[in-house]
Amino acid sequence: MLNQPARGFTTQEFETRLANIQAKMASESMGAILLTTEHDLYYFTGFLSQFWQSPTRPWFVVIPASGQPIAVIPEIGVQSMKSEFMTDVRSWSSPHATDDGVTLLSEAIIETLGATGSTVLGLHKGRETHIRMPLGDFEKVMNNLKAANPNFTIKDATPIIRDVRMIKSEAEIEKVRYVAQTVSGVFENLFDFANIGMTDAELFRNFKLEALKAGVDNVSYLVGGAGQQGYDDVIAPPAGRKLRSGDILMFDTGCTFDGYYCDFDRNYGFGDVNDTAKRIHNAVWQATEAGLALAKPGNSCAQVFRAMDEILQKNGALGESVGRYGHGLGIQLTEPPSFTAWEQDVLREGMIMTLEPGMIYAPGRMILHEENLVIRKDGPELLSRRAPSELPIKA
Amino acid sequence: MLNQPARGFTTQEFETRLANIQAKMASESMGAILLTTEHDLYYFTGFLSQFWQSPTRPWFVVIPASGQPIAVIPEIGVQSMKSEFMTDVRSWSSPHATDDGVTLLSEAIIETLGATGSTVLGLHKGRETHIRMPLGDFEKVMNNLKAANPNFTIKDATPIIRDVRMIKSEAEIEKVRYVAQTVSGVFENLFDFANIGMTDAELFRNFKLEALKAGVDNVSYLVGGAGQQGYDDVIAPPAGRKLRSGDILMFDTGCTFDGYYCDFDRNYGFGDVNDTAKRIHNAVWQATEAGLALAKPGNSCAQVFRAMDEILQKNGALGESVGRYGHGLGIQLTEPPSFTAWEQDVLREGMIMTLEPGMIYAPGRMILHEENLVIRKDGPELLSRRAPSELPIKA
Numbered sequence: 001m002l003n004q005p006a007r008g009f010t011t012q013e014f015e016t017r018l019a020n021i022q023a024k025m026a027s028e029s030m031g032a033i034l035l036t037t038e039h040d041l042y043y044f045t046g047f048l049s050q051f052w053q054s055p056t057r058p059w060f061v062v063i064p065a066s067g068q069p070i071a072v073i074p075e076i077g078v079q080s081m082k083s084e085f086m087t088d089v090r091s092w093s094s095p096h097a098t099d100d101g102v103t104l105l106s107e108a109i110i111e112t113l114g115a116t117g118s119t120v121l122g123l124h125k126g127r128e129t130h131i132r133m134p135l136g137d138f139e140k141v142m143n144n145l146k147a148a149n150p151n152f153t154i155k156d157a158t159p160i161i162r163d164v165r166m167i168k169s170e171a172e173i174e175k176v177r178y179v180a181q182t183v184s185g186v187f188e189n190l191f192d193f194a195n196i197g198m199t200d201a202e203l204f205r206n207f208k209l210e211a212l213k214a215g216v217d218n219v220s221y222l223v224g225g226a227g228q229q230g231y232d233d234v235i236a237p238p239a240g241r242k243l244r245s246g247d248i249l250m251f252d253t254g255c256t257f258d259g260y261y262c263d264f265d266r267n268y269g270f271g272d273v274n275d276t277a278k279r280i281h282n283a284v285w286q287a288t289e290a291g292l293a294l295a296k297p298g299n300s301c302a303q304v305f306r307a308m309d310e311i312l313q314k315n316g317a318l319g320e321s322v323g324r325y326g327h328g329l330g331i332q333l334t335e336p337p338s339f340t341a342w343e344q345d346v347l348r349e350g351m352i353m354t355l356e357p358g359m360i361y362a363p364g365r366m367i368l369h370e371e372n373l374v375i376r377k378d379g380p381e382l383l384s385r386r387a388p389s390e391l392p393i394k395a
Numbered sequence: 396m397l398n399q400p401a402r403g404f405t406t407q408e409f410e411t412r413l414a415n416i417q418a419k420m421a422s423e424s425m426g427a428i429l430l431t432t433e434h435d436l437y438y439f440t441g442f443l444s445q446f447w448q449s450p451t452r453p454w455f456v457v458i459p460a461s462g463q464p465i466a467v468i469p470e471i472g473v474q475s476m477k478s479e480f481m482t483d484v485r486s487w488s489s490p491h492a493t494d495d496g497v498t499l500l501s502e503a504i505i506e507t508l509g510a511t512g513s514t515v516l517g518l519h520k521g522r523e524t525h526i527r528m529p530l531g532d533f534e535k536v537m538n539n540l541k542a543a544n545p546n547f548t549i550k551d552a553t554p555i556i557r558d559v560r561m562i563k564s565e566a567e568i569e570k571v572r573y574v575a576q577t578v579s580g581v582f583e584n585l586f587d588f589a590n591i592g593m594t595d596a597e598l599f600r601n602f603k604l605e606a607l608k609a610g611v612d613n614v615s616y617l618v619g620g621a622g623q624q625g626y627d628d629v630i631a632p633p634a635g636r637k638l639r640s641g642d643i644l645m646f647d648t649g650c651t652f653d654g655y656y657c658d659f660d661r662n663y664g665f666g667d668v669n670d671t672a673k674r675i676h677n678a679v680w681q682a683t684e685a686g687l688a689l690a691k692p693g694n695s696c697a698q699v700f701r702a703m704d705e706i707l708q709k710n711g712a713l714g715e716s717v718g719r720y721g722h723g724l725g726i727q728l729t730e731p732p733s734f735t736a737w738e739q740d741v742l743r744e745g746m747i748m749t750l751e752p753g754m755i756y757a758p759g760r761m762i763l764h765e766e767n768l769v770i771r772k773d774g775p776e777l778l779s780r781r782a783p784s785e786l787p788i789k790a
Binding site for chain 2 (some may be wrong): 048049050053054055056057074075076077079080093094095096097100122124125126127128129130131132133134135136139156158163172204205208209212213217218219220221222223232233234235236237239240253256258322323327332333334336340342343
């Protein structure tokens with residue numbers, strides 16, 4: 001097992017995150033931001049729990065324009081939420097018969113807006129977000145805020161939250177590096193636990209066991225594909241198919257350490273793999289090289305996309321159904337921005353990204369490739385260990 | 396490994412689910428229901444994928460008042476979504492620069508409402524739900540629908556969806572039974588892989604490995620607590636604490652098979668466990684017995700709650716912070732209804748429930764207990780194997 005980084009973050013780190021968002025709130029004239037999701041709460045408060053898997057209880061954090069965040073949460077979470085950084089923790093017994101935090105949350109927002117003299121509440125409205133609370137309760141909170149001040153307005157906070165979360169600290173990078181390096185080791189040993197004749201369910205199980213033994217906290221995401229000289233569906237769970245000669249097997253995994261993800265895949269050939277499959281594997285590897293060459297501060301996501309796409313087109317891509325060739329990575333399996341033809345976001349130091357070119361080279365035959373990296377001053381630092389340029393084959 | 400039930404469901408099962416919800420839609424005069432979450436889509440279409448962990452793409456299903464459901468989803472999911480049952484699958488290349496399914500979804504809803512002559516769209520607004528799509532896009536869809544028909548209205552569909560999903564088929568029960576029985580076996584062997592001196596991180600890892608080896612698909616949820624003669628926080632991840640004599644260790648796990656959960660816990664003593672801890676463990680076990688005695692059709696959730704609470708109060712409970720003594724279970728770790736003092740929902744045949752009494756018996760010292768069962772005509776059928784009435788202790 002590799003040496004694990006420390007769990008959690010320093011109070012200083014949370015203070016920096018808070019200062020970063022508050023600086024942007026000032027330029028947007030936002031008096032407060034309301035956060036409702038697992039990942040935003042982890043980022044801005046350090047609250048990490050699998051309890052989010054239960055949809056029963058809503059959890060809220062209010063970030064004021066100045067001063068400390070306010071947590072408005074079910075009683076069951078108070079002890080985990082409280083820290084040197086999180087001191088204002090308000091709670092109610094949840095689930096509640098009639099008022100699951102609505103009044104308590106409304107009061108916290110009204111108090112915060114009042115203290116800053118602002119009427120503007122920031123809320124996630126943008127791409128890749130949602131509001132994690134019942135729509136009925138959300139409407140009640142909005143009505144309470146309008147009743148308290150008729151000038152109350154909502155502003156989309158997604159652009160500024162996205163901006164802050166995109167740039168990772170060294171402590172965040174260290175967690176992703178640990179999990180990506182650990183999983184690289186598992187992938188490098190895959191032929192030790194994958195053989196022709198195994199069902200996909202066995203292959204998935206073996207991969208999970210090996211990753212846990214190697215030192216990841218959770219195999220939170222594992223999808224795969226296997227098929228003759230390439231695969232087709234890449235998001236389905238195992239269905240009972242047996243691995244056979246001529247198959248290309250791909251695993252794409254998001255394992256976590258302390259709430260931080262890696263997200264990359266590897267391809268393997270078994271038995272009689274033909275030259276076309278080998279060539280296409282090398283083509284997606286070369287496309288990744290083209291992406292790596294441009295993965296530096298100042299280049300736009302669209303530029304990196306085009307460099308990868310050019311290689312794939314040259315090699316006969318029939319199109320792709322994934323919609324992008326990579327994305328941000330951190331406390332979510334996928335984070336903004338995306339490497340698409342249209343994304344004008346510019347790469348900056350400290351962004352953790354995946355490069356994920358994939359191509360359909362014949363009907364029903366696809367090969368995908370993926371690496372994880374962090375953007376450094378002069379270019380990318382790989383967090384996963386680079387895949388071999390030639391497809392590994394088990395005879 | 397126990398014999399695994401078949402994966403997936405018959406087309407007939409999906410037709411029954413559809414007929415059940417459409418019958419209720421008729422009595423509510425709803426022309427269509429819009430679904431946006433992983434669990435509703437799995438329930439009503441059979442679409443199961445870990446791809447939901449990426450927040451990038453929205454996924455939609457429209458249930459019409461009559462006829463087949465319409466899926467409006469990213470291209471990457473088309474192949475997995477299509478089935479004998481799901482034939483109307485509309486898609487777009489996602490992520491998209493300007494229109495991530497908004498137009499396609501609006502058209503599908505307008506078409507569906509038009510065909511039924513209804514102006515009422517059902518949407519989740521109630522307890523334990525949320526709308527999984529960007530708020531900005533949600534507003535755009537609502538505006539499109541109002542523009543198409545000024546009489547357009549929204550109605551809360553949570554009560555009828557909840558009603559349909561609460562009653563499980565035998566095929567659903569079989570999946571939960573399999574995973575609960577498998578995890579019961581892991582719990583029964585816990586002393587083989589848990590020892591004084593191990594860190595909580597090791598204990599968590601060992602449990603996950605054993606559960607995967609025993610035949611669960613995923614250890615989707617694992618929380619635990621350990622402390623002297625009882626534990627305190629039960630939702631925090633491992634923090635590096637070593638197990639020592641006098642500790643009570645509790646694991647609470649939601650493992651899955653084919654997307655269906657078990658959710659129960661077990662307690663273990665190590666070394667010098669005192670009589671109070673033993674007595675309290677027996678008290679929560681007795682509270683579960685009281686719950687089991689009332690877990691039959693016709694009794695309300697509040698009645699079952701009170702029976703359990705009476706035992707806990709008699710044994711000196713200082714209060715509880717969890718807010719309930721159990722809940723529904725199925726394709727979510729926790730589903731409605733809840734065993735609370737105020738829940739008037741009545742138990743019905745086919746409901747899968749957990750009984751989860753817990754008590755704080757001294758400041759910072761809690762013991763929780765949990766079992767899984769299905770409500771049958773004459774009473775409960777246990778899906779987990781009943782915990783021993785006496786706390787198991789490893790000397």
